[in-house]
Amino acid sequence: xxxxxxxxxxxxxxxxxxxxxxxxxxxxxxxxxxxxxxxxxxxxxxxxxxxxxxxxxxxxxxxxxxxxxxxxxxxxxxxxxxxxxxxxxxxxxxxxxxxxxxxxxxxxxxxxxxxxx
Amino acid sequence: xxxxxxxxxxxxxxxxxxxxxxxxxxxxxxxxxxxxxxxxxxxxxxxxxxxxxxxxxxxxxxxxxxxxxxxxxxxxxxxxxxxxxxxxxxxxxxxxxxxxxxxxxxxxxxxxxx
Numbered sequence: 001x002x003x004x005x006x007x008x009x010x011x012x013x014x015x016x017x018x019x020x021x022x023x024x025x026x027x028x029x030x031x032x033x034x035x036x037x038x039x040x041x042x043x044x045x046x047x048x049x050x051x052x053x054x055x056x057x058x059x060x061x062x063x064x065x066x067x068x069x070x071x072x073x074x075x076x077x078x079x080x081x082x083x084x085x086x087x088x089x090x091x092x093x094x095x096x097x098x099x100x101x102x103x104x105x106x107x108x109x110x111x112x113x114x115x116x117x
Numbered sequence: 118x119x120x121x122x123x124x125x126x127x128x129x130x131x132x133x134x135x136x137x138x139x140x141x142x143x144x145x146x147x148x149x150x151x152x153x154x155x156x157x158x159x160x161x162x163x164x165x166x167x168x169x170x171x172x173x174x175x176x177x178x179x180x181x182x183x184x185x186x187x188x189x190x191x192x193x194x195x196x197x198x199x200x201x202x203x204x205x206x207x208x209x210x211x212x213x214x215x216x217x218x219x220x221x222x223x224x225x226x227x228x229x230x231x
Contacts, residue, residue: 035219035220037222042224043208043210043224043225043227044222044224044225045161045210045212045220045222045225047219047220047221047222050219091160091161104151104163104166105151105163105212105220106163107153107160107161107162107163108160109159109160110159110160
């Protein structure tokens with residue numbers, strides 16, 4: 001069963017505007033972590049932001065913020081002041097399990113973001 | 118930040134040959150590494166979890182004998198695609214978890230089997 005859902009295959013945003021990339025997840029484990037990664041055309045995976053299931057506040061990292069709504073099981077990524085270099089594929093991911101051991105991380109289908117000049 | 122090195126970045130091989138991909142954590146020890154496969158314009162699919170000093174844990178549907186994983190040290194995991202066929206052509210990417218939650222990824226390997 002699919003556990004990470006990204007419903008937007010592609011998104012367009014005007015440069016300097018904000019954009020929200022949607023992500024919903026499904027898990028029965030009370031302890032989990034949520035991530036967003038950026039993958040440019042080069043293929044590398046770039047970590048953007050992390051939210052733990054017990055974190056009280058929404059995570060922020062520079063222009064990135066994570067809108068964590070636990071009851072709705074959503075973890076949307078908000079990118080403020082979009083830049084042309086933000087054009088890339090964005091993946092939402094979830095790590096299930098406790099601690100920092102070998103629990104696996106699974107990825108959503110991804111959303112391709114296009115920033116227009 | 119932590120660095121994970123993956124080599125080679127691109128490999129082209131003939132059908133029937135074996136290809137080895139290396140994944141190294143350069144500045145930290147990784148007891149666990151993960152191998153993912155990514156088809157064009159698709160998401161990353163977890164293939165296996167590589168544990169240092171023990172056997173890898175494979176995801177359902179991934180052939181253990183086809184994709185051999187060895188995690189001989191705390192800084193090195195290798196994935197060997199044995200008797201490669203054109204359908205094995207894909208982008209393979211490794212990752213490692215340090216003491217924090219996030220994964221650090223290698224730069225990936227594009228495998229093309231002719």
